[in-house]
Amino acid sequence: MLKLDHIRNFSIIAHIDHGKSTLSDRMLELTHTIEKRKMREQVLDSMELERERGITIKMQPVRMAYNVGGDEYLLNLIDTPGHIDFSYEVSRAIRAVEGAILLVDATKGVQAQTLSVLSMARESGLTILPVINKIDLPAANVDAVKDDLVKILECPREDIIEVSGKTGEGVEKLMEEIVKKLPSPKVLDDEIVENDSCSLVFDFEYSTHKGIIVYIRVLGGTIKKGENLMFRGLSQKFVALEIGTFSPEKKVADQLTSGEIGYIVTGIKETSRATVGDTITGPFSKLPPLSGYMQPKPVVWASIYPEDQNTFPILRQALERLRLADSSLAFEEELSGPLGRGFKCGFLGMLHLEIITERLRREYNLSLIVAIPTVSFEVELLGGKKETIYSASQFPDDSNIKIVYEPWVSADIIMPSRYLGDVTQLLHVHEAEVLDIQTFGDRNVVKILMPLRELMRNFFDELKSISSGFASLSYKLEGMKKADVTRLDILIADERIPELSKIIPRRRVDHESNEMVDRLKANLPRQMFDFKIQAKSQGRIVASRAMAGMKKDVTDYLYGGDITRKMKLREKQKKGKKRMKKTGKVNITQDLFLKIMKSDQRN
Numbered sequence: 001m002l003k004l005d006h007i008r009n010f011s012i013i014a015h016i017d018h019g020k021s022t023l024s025d026r027m028l029e030l031t032h033t034i035e036k037r038k039m040r041e042q043v044l045d046s047m048e049l050e051r052e053r054g055i056t057i058k059m060q061p062v063r064m065a066y067n068v069g070g071d072e073y074l075l076n077l078i079d080t081p082g083h084i085d086f087s088y089e090v091s092r093a094i095r096a097v098e099g100a101i102l103l104v105d106a107t108k109g110v111q112a113q114t115l116s117v118l119s120m121a122r123e124s125g126l127t128i129l130p131v132i133n134k135i136d137l138p139a140a141n142v143d144a145v146k147d148d149l150v151k152i153l154e155c156p157r158e159d160i161i162e163v164s165g166k167t168g169e170g171v172e173k174l175m176e177e178i179v180k181k182l183p184s185p186k187v188l189d190d191e192i193v194e195n196d197s198c199s200l201v202f203d204f205e206y207s208t209h210k211g212i213i214v215y216i217r218v219l220g221g222t223i224k225k226g227e228n229l230m231f232r233g234l235s236q237k238f239v240a241l242e243i244g245t246f247s248p249e250k251k252v253a254d255q256l257t258s259g260e261i262g263y264i265v266t267g268i269k270e271t272s273r274a275t276v277g278d279t280i281t282g283p284f285s286k287l288p289p290l291s292g293y294m295q296p297k298p299v300v301w302a303s304i305y306p307e308d309q310n311t312f313p314i315l316r317q318a319l320e321r322l323r324l325a326d327s328s329l330a331f332e333e334e335l336s337g338p339l340g341r342g343f344k345c346g347f348l349g350m351l352h353l354e355i356i357t358e359r360l361r362r363e364y365n366l367s368l369i370v371a372i373p374t375v376s377f378e379v380e381l382l383g384g385k386k387e388t389i390y391s392a393s394q395f396p397d398d399s400n401i402k403i404v405y406e407p408w409v410s411a412d413i414i415m416p417s418r419y420l421g422d423v424t425q426l427l428h429v430h431e432a433e434v435l436d437i438q439t440f441g442d443r444n445v446v447k448i449l450m451p452l453r454e455l456m457r458n459f460f461d462e463l464k465s466i467s468s469g470f471a472s473l474s475y476k477l478e479g480m481k482k483a484d485v486t487r488l489d490i491l492i493a494d495e496r497i498p499e500l501s502k503i504i505p506r507r508r509v510d511h512e513s514n515e516m517v518d519r520l521k522a523n524l525p526r527q528m529f530d531f532k533i534q535a536k537s538q539g540r541i542v543a544s545r546a547m548a549g550m551k552k553d554v555t556d557y558l559y560g561g562d563i564t565r566k567m568k569l570r571e572k573q574k575k576g577k578k579r580m581k582k583t584g585k586v587n588i589t590q591d592l593f594l595k596i597m598k599s600d601q602r603n
């Protein structure tokens with residue numbers, strides 16, 4: 001039986017690329033958790049997409065055994081993603097542990113995201129272990145980074161541990177500090193739990209054979225295989241078909257006790273209602289359920305359609321399964337003329353959108369069309385009615401609108417001081433309000449407010465590019481502010497194409513209109529007749545391009561010759577023209593949407 005004071009549960013938090021996954025590798029080696037021959041770099045990033053991109057998307061728990069002074073300790077590590085769009089993953093992992101290693105790259109120093117995850121960890125009352133990584137690199141600036149950490153954490157300088165995830169230097173010392181400095185698991189008293197058990201669900205997985213698998217942190221009591229249990233939020237009973245721990249592959253165990261991290265196979269196949277943050281207890285429990293997780297609100301919306309309409313049910317099932325572990329993903333059914341049945345989906349940001357659609361493509365073999373993303377707007381109509389709009393084509397006409405609100409974010413940007421001028425200019429272009437500029441060694445921290453709509457307009461890439469990659473950004477949603485925006489429609493052959501509508505700031509109407517019609521003109525195939533491509537906003541045509549029809553008589557190309565051949569061709573042409581008259585419009589194919597939407601991602 002495990003003694004509580006021999007268990008440590010912790011997470012590694014850091015800005016993206018500061019070396020979380022690599023440091024985890026060294027810990028796994030040192031504790032012989034993974035056999036040498038099975039070891040590979042960033043082994044906890046098991047998803048194909050994670051390995052390709054070199055980023056962590058899903059949290060991954062792993063259990064290690066480590067000997068200190070003749071005593072064996074059980075260490076549960078949860079590796080978490082570093083990118084802002086996945087901070088929901090981090091927030092969930094944090095609730096399952098007592099400590100966090102705050103890892104900072106010695107060559108980059110404290111970054112924007114370091115600060116935001118740190119404040120998250122502090123709010124949850126975690127014990128923080130400051131660690132400087134990549135000390136093997138010649139460019140490592142250990143002293144300066146220590147200065148910053150002492151300032152931010154108000155900790156003694158000697159407490160800061162130096163490691164290299166690459167060479168393994170200092171990692172042993174770090175393991176000992178984890179045992180020494182981090183508290184053992186906080187659990188419920190035995191008297192309170194009695195013969196019951198209580199666990200927090202911090203993640204899900206779906207297996208086609210086994211159904212829902214929950215990742216849990218046991219907070220009190222013992223869970224045994226075969227036991228009857230219940231999701232308290234769902235009020236759904238189930239049997240623990242299998243339980244176990246992470247090594248990091250699932251390893252079957254007989255029981256999980258108070259303080260431990262592990263998994264339960266539930267056999268439940270119905271996925272639509274389960275949520276992370278739920279509490280698992282016995283079926284007749286008198287224990288109060290734990291407070292759940294804060295439900296994050298999606299802020300970026302985009303329609304997703306399956307290219308092959310027959311795969312629509314697969315898309316629905318796939319979204320339901322992904323939402324199990326990721327309740328920040330929202331979706332509702334939607335119907336489009338040219339694109340068919342699809343879903344309006346909500347995301348936490350652009351990377352979240354990109355990763356989810358990529359996972360749908362890979363893990364579920366779906367071919368998808370992803371429409372132009374938009375933020376959601378609160379619109380108050382003249383009659384006083386209020387509406388939430390997250391589809392550009394449904395944005396009301398200006399003449400009906402009293403006032404519009406849009407989401408704003410607050411953001412911290414950290415960069416070397418020499419880029420301050422260029423960054424300030426970029427901020428101006430993106431409608432940002434600068435609240436404060438602090439100096440931080442030879443760097444500046446700029447605190448700003450900005451419309452989310454502008455953040456999505458490629459702001460991050462532009463920031464990286466003007467600062468040669470040195471600026472880092474973290475942001476969080478602040479609330480709604482008044483917006484000066486309007487709807488831009490696209491008409492092709494006098495017909496509005498709702499899938500191409502956009503909500504844009506009034507000041508950009510001319511620019512965007514011309515850009516859209518030019519792009520369409522370059523991509524649309526010519527037809528048998530003349531037609532116009534137009535951009536319309538606030539009741540007027542802002543930009544227009546003419547497309548000339550193809551040559552009227554196909555037989556003009558033939559010299560003299562075979563009259564029957566001419567006849568045949570004329571006959572064919574007549575039929576063609578008749579067919580076109582019948583539909584009376586330019587056929588906007590899926591392919592075309594794909595082309596137009598792809599080239600729009602840059603804007």
Ligand code: GDP
Nearest residue numbers: 016017018019020021022133134137164165166
């Ligand atoms: P994560 O995003 O925080 O998980 O970072 P990774 O572990 O994926 O590491 C990011 C990059 O830094 C990879 O190319 C690693 O090889 C490299 N890296 C990580 N730790 C060290 C280190 O201690 N020294 C050096 N030189 N490179 C490192």
Ligand code: MG
Nearest residue numbers: 020021055056
């Ligand atoms: Mg990683």
